[in-house]
Amino acid sequence: MTDKPLVQDFASDWDHTDPKWVADPYPIWEDLRKRCPVAHTDRYGGGWFPVTHAGVSAVAKDTEHFTSRTVVIGNGRPGEEDMPAPIGVAPPISSDPPFHAIARRIMLPALSPAAVNALEPQIRALCVELLDKIGDRELINAGSEYSQFISVGVIKQLLGFPPDDEDLFREFVHIVLEGVDHPQEQRIEEFEPIEAYFTKQIEDHQENPRDDLTSYLLNVEIEGQKLAPEHVFGTMVLTLIAGIDTTWSAIASSLWHLSTHPDDLARLVNEPDLMPVAIEEFLRYYAPVTMARLVKEDMQYLGCPMKKDDWILLGFPAANRDPSVFPDAGKFIIDRAENRHLAFGLGIHRCAGSNLARTELRVAVEEFIKRFPRFELSDPGAVTWSIGQVRGARNLPFRILK
Amino acid sequence: MKVRIDADLCQGQGRCFSIAPNIFGFDDLGNGVVLGDGELTDETIESARLAQSNCPEHAIFIEE
């Protein structure tokens, strides 16, 4: 797929898209944690990767020395003019203080625990519908027939887009997610149909307001002023970027775990009350999301000579495996009672969708194991994992056991 | 014993109110709040401690 040289030493030349990392990053991190807790690379124009919980926490909480102007690593750097801090392209994820708090405050009520609780019956209905469609077969694909569709369906409902536009919407999701590392100009071109469609939806919502996130964003006011249309558009695109392959990955990786750990599956089937605790362990162990920051100014930090515009790969999944914070960090413990994991980040950018994501993950697993209490991988060699900063199982061929 | 949430540290991770809904609730933004006066009893102290040890932001404090 790429013609990049394979990584020989992740301490001095890390690359989160290297095939070895994609296949199984955990041994790489464990090795680094022992000998080089902040790894370096010259790839992508230069970057650092803190592997410990302490290092990740320090950077996540430090908005003075790092900017969120872009959180996805690529070869270029966005010009200050293209996406000026503190707002950035997709507020609040790309925003720095002080604007960040304003953009975030706007989104939070729409994704609060109360708002999400109200969505739970719809999410459950969606899962049941997918399972009905799968039907009574021995061989199924838990990735392409189930996990993949849940978050897409939920975000479409959240934004209030017409059900008939299902295919179109999926096409946009594809463009948004697959094109993250395309050159800026190509990206602008690819976004044209999305911009046109979203503009149409915004207009339609202006004429016919309803109870959804799009109407909410159009009506909400900051100090008596409505949001600029670019802000509404940016936030809608953000829910696509942030809310889809993330949750999809969490669901798929959790099902992968259950397909390969029959004891854990049996326990969850027999002890449904364990589910909320198990969900947190799924999130810790298979944390799907790694973010990035840019260094603001040349400085010495975590003992490293960081340069302005160096990347920081913010490995929440690596922090979650740090044995100095989690006893038996490398072991999946389904009833782990103390679990301060960072799957949803830390500090001011804590995932605004975490309540929704948790509910989707819980309901998706609950309904799946209710329908299929026993299953295994039918072809372990065919399992694939996504590449990049969102990690999750993709192809999941299962055999349903009677 | 009294439990309190430091509102400057809390980022609404939502662990406290799912673990101990009898002690913690949430506000409009989804940030954690202590229900009532936060006074803990022999029955509630354990779950308050469990919530504390699950808060990623270290925002929960239990004081004499």
Ligand code: HEM
């Ligand atoms: C299991 C699924 C998910 C995981 C693991 C996850 C993880 C994360 C992480 C680690 C961050 C922090 C970003 C940073 O520090 O730069 C974040 C931010 C964010 N996420 Fe999620 N996310 C998930 C699902 C969702 C969903 C379903 C939505 C929305 C519907 C969402 C919306 C957001 C938003 C808006 C932000 C930006 C918050 C801010 O910058 O203040 N996420 N997410």
Ligand code: SF4
């Ligand atoms: S667990 Fe911590 S961060 Fe989360 S809502 Fe409770 S106090 Fe706030």
